[in-house]
Amino acid sequence: MLHVLLPLPLSLAAASPPPPHIVVVGGGWAGYTAAEALSADPACKVTLLEASPRAAGGLAGGWRTPGGRPVEAGIHGFWREYKNTFKVIDDIGLDADEVLGPFTPSALVSKNGPVAVAPVLATAEASTTAATTPDALLELLRRASMPGADPLKQIADLLPAPLDTALLAEFSERSPLSLLDRASGVGLLACWADFRQEDADSWARYDDVSAETLFKDYGGVTDPLYDELVAPLLHVLPMGPGYDISAAAALSCFHVFALQSRGAFDVRWCRGGITEKIFRPWQERLEARGNVVLRGGARVSGIAPAGAVDGAAAVDGAAATATGCGGLLVQVLGDETPLACDAIVLAVGATSAARLCESSPLLASLPATQRFGELRGVTCVAVRVYLQPAPRTTGLLGGSHASTLLPPAVAAAMRASPVTVCGPEIGGMAELSEAGFCVYDLQRMHDEHAAGDLAVLEVDFYRAERIADVDDDHAVARLALEAAAAALGVPAATLDPSLIVDVAVVRARRAVSHFALGSAALSPGLRLGEGVYACGDWVDRTGHASWSTEKAVVTGRQAAAAVGRSLGLRAVDAQVIPAAEDTPQLAVLRKISAALRAAAPTGTALPPPAPWAALLKAVSSQR
């Protein structure tokens, strides 16, 4: 549990000027990273305030039910390019292989049934043989011509990501995707090469175009390819339908999660709850430093300038009598006295930041926050269902453990991977018309469940307002089993609700950043105003090419660096590992694209559509 805030030693306050005090608001990846980076400098004090009394970790956090069963606000994966996040895990002193399972493929399901199993690409062999230099290219051509060579694998090594994924993925026999459908994705290359993650103009150009328009009207992606591959990925990565996700977000997200390097789509999953496995030891490490206080159950209700201590101007109605350092006051709900500090780092998520602005005139007055009220959040519902055990099925692939107590038909449907990624409109269920979801066999992923005597199925729904509105947890669990059965193509009776032993449902309303059209224009930089900074996955979209957990970690470090600079702190540990460089193939495409853009008339928006896009659109509208 988080500790109660202790007052700073009086001697410090009396003798010399107090050390700079920084308040970090929010105890997720972003807040913990900022606190870690700042408190590396012993010359400052850091207080982290987290609203939840239950657990550290923010949206990635978890806790135990009164019956002792672990619960989380959704299962969280760690993609191959999460280099800064992996460094955090190392720095805590944890062995990544003990905390995380192996890189695991995911099975993809659309409304039409199974689509493909994405391969784990960046095996040691693949990464050494990828054609990144002319010599490597020649070597690959030589090998490809050798007797017994796997031609697909050899050709894939020649291609830039993600074309290699498209070739190596095991497409289901039931998938309606033809080779032509798969090939139509090539039409996206022009926009992909034109969009620059770290260029504000690029974001502005693609921010007001929908992902659906990008893929269909510009990319010339066929309807089957859109329905089978693009829609499911949009519904589980940026978590929304193509019409409600910006083209900029889609390009950035697909680039980071799938396209930027060979094997970028490979995912590791935590071997248990992230709070217990990562945040608890992290908390202990921070507390051992002596200059960090972590406080749970501390909801910040207002932020004000220190001048507000004089007389009537109080923070959120509380009489403010703080003394000591700082030009800012932070009011915690229920506390009599606000905390004085020199800088504040908001690490609270977009919709929470907007709420905080409403109760803090200081925040509301900053130019950077003027449009925070327009920021939107996606609602997620995480459903964990404990089921009576069936006879054990063994020899399953992917994940940390190879066996399960799920019904044999379910085990067989999930044989290739314990993770099934599902698009919208599955099973014709009304609640799923816009919701994507993932089905996880937790016995194959979590050590604790592997050793348990119950089957454990987790179904996490994204863009799930309709499901969140169902109050009865058992009704939600029934719906989850029905959705899982439909996605896995097993009879509903295979996952009959009578098998349910226990249920845990977590509703995260408007909690995940929604990268809707125009959202990049709303996203602030790291510095909101004098002494006030922000970090999180919704901040500084044009910065480091990363998403979700990795973006939270990166911006946490960057915000800490900015605070450190302004307060003259010299030992803040805020180094950021840069995002992957463009592959040689992408670098060539980018050069061509830059030359075309330079030659195009000023004000040209997007590159011209793929030549076949208009034809496909005409055919599609006639259907």
Ligand SMILES: Cc1cc2nc3c(=O)[nH]c(=O)nc-3n(C[C@H](O)[C@H](O)[C@H](O)COP(=O)(O)OP(=O)(O)OC[C@H]3O[C@@H](n4cnc5c(N)ncnc54)[C@H](O)[C@@H]3O)c2cc1C
């Ligand atoms: C179901 C689901 C699945 C996901 N899957 C993945 C995945 O597989 N991989 C991945 O990388 N990411 C995933 N994400 C996204 C990931 O969880 C977020 O990107 C990440 O948690 C953002 O971290 P953060 O620290 O910026 O914000 P958060 O995790 O949102 O933390 C913000 C914290 O601020 C606290 N707070 C808010 N207001 C106040 C206040 N006034 N006072 C004090 N504290 C306050 C909140 O309680 C919260 O703990 C998923 C999210 C969900 C919901």
